[in-house]
Amino acid sequence: MDSTPRDRRRFLKKGAALAGLALGTASSASGQTPDSHAPEADGHSKDPKELAKELIAYGERSRFVTSVRVPVAERMSPDMFGLTFHVLTPLQDSVGIITPSSLFYVATHRGSFVPEINPSEHRFMIHGMVDRPLVFTMDELKRLPSVSRIHFIECLGNRAQARHKTVQDTHGLTSCAEWTGVPLSLLLKEAGVQNGASWIVAEGAEEVKGSSSIPLAKAMDDCLVCYGQNGEALRPQQGFPLRLMVPGFEGIYQIKYLRRIKVVDRYYMTYDDYGHINPDPKVAALTHQIGPKSVITFPSGGHQMSGPGFYEISGLAWSGAGAIRKVEITTDGGRSWHDAELRSPSYRMAHTRFGFAWKWDGKECVVMSRCTDELGTVQPTRAEAAKYWNKPLEGFRVPGADNTVQPWKVASDGKVSNGLT
């Protein structure tokens, strides 16, 4: 059903006869259309001026690569107020561990416009319980020692449901990038945090001034005040010119358009905190740090296997607690689990790519992955999570961030679909 670059490469190798057959049936949920004509190998059919621009100024991807983000089905974007809500990254087409900045998932507070901020006018203030309140220009921040780290971000709304078709639908609210900026601990030390401080309140400069409370211990540990993403300036949709990176915490803490950090002595329940309040401390704990989570991106919902034989099962694993140590795969619905190989570096709080050599026998089966992080915490199945909460599995909604195992069903005709019921 779905036609991915992976499938396309495979069928191109098989030659024109097969390709013709595939073209007849290929369609796509992610907006991909089959190539209607062969690529111009000599490039002569393009305007020479356009070609020069392509080679000189800012490179674009091939027009044959058409993987795109889509808004979540739960709310259209833009909505009737012109606001953009949550937009999903096309994980089914992903390779490696870095999400291209143009495909990075987008989530906004109540629905937002992307503000246009002139970086020369942007200011960042640290104040509250500090000895020396400070205001920085972007140029001043860039004079300070910076670090680059690879981290994922995941939205609490990344919750697979039975009606979802593709891995973009089920898991598309997570992405991973290289972030460059100044350690927040350096800035807080420069300001001099006072005794008795225990939280920070971070705030953006966009129209709603989105704001979250973050424990001071986390702020002093590994948070970054970022101006760079994947080797260039942050994208406006990701908070240009400045965003807070709170590694491993859910997306809402990664304040975009960062303009202010106030050091305080209590939890503030500010704009973004309010939407996530829960009377149960256990659920509250599951809405801060993201648990170990993984998903198979190939084969996944919408993919079409071209027949029995060898396939590399590929996917991503991540944890808010640190690095991924192990990923296991089952191809028999959970009866037996086998170690997958880690196919990328395993950075702390980062997507890690895994692979598993698989010979599909052409029979209907269910494939799943589960991961273990550096603390030894194992990603639970929905049944295990339901048992913990003492709830029946039927209709069970995982409290807090849902990090449960995702099943994909491979039918005997090679069609892959969501295995959640």
Place this chain on the structure above:
Amino acid sequence: MGSRKFLLAVMILGLCQIGSAQSPTFGVGRTPTADEVRDWDISISPDGKELPPGRGSAKEGAQLYVQKGCAGCHGRTGSGAQAPTLIKSDGTTKSSMPCLAPCVNDNNVMALHSPFATVIWDYINRGMPLGKEGTLKPDEVYALTAFLLFKNGVIQESDVMDLQSLPKVVMPNRQGSALPAQEWKHGTSRLPKYP
């Protein structure tokens, strides 16, 4: 003897480092003026300590609700329109529009769901009205907050909201929020023994 001297040197060095950590290392950035901090600081603690002077009543809020365009998106009755429900309805008004996600209905109307009345004040002050955020004056925010609290049966119509009275409002969902039992620590799982 030698090792003791070394130990002393290490201790002095250690003291120096503690000392230097308390003064700026880089000297980059400038000190904001008190006015700048006041202008920028729109955070409101649940105890209301940053609330500005001002006052407002439900009656004033009812007029502002229409004048400022709130009714345009949230509906004249505060429910059944495109934007989230603000006033608990009798359950008979149904919106013709799909409820926006996150869907706000009678069960989680902010003036009932929020554990602190200050959160409503903060939300209106920073986030409303759509397209004109940050333009409401403190008196207007107090009045609109009073209007929503009154219409949802939390306060009396005659109650005036100001920096003293607003934090004292006892919200029906006062016990509705918890923090994780354990404070966050590097290298710990989010919830011990969670599978």
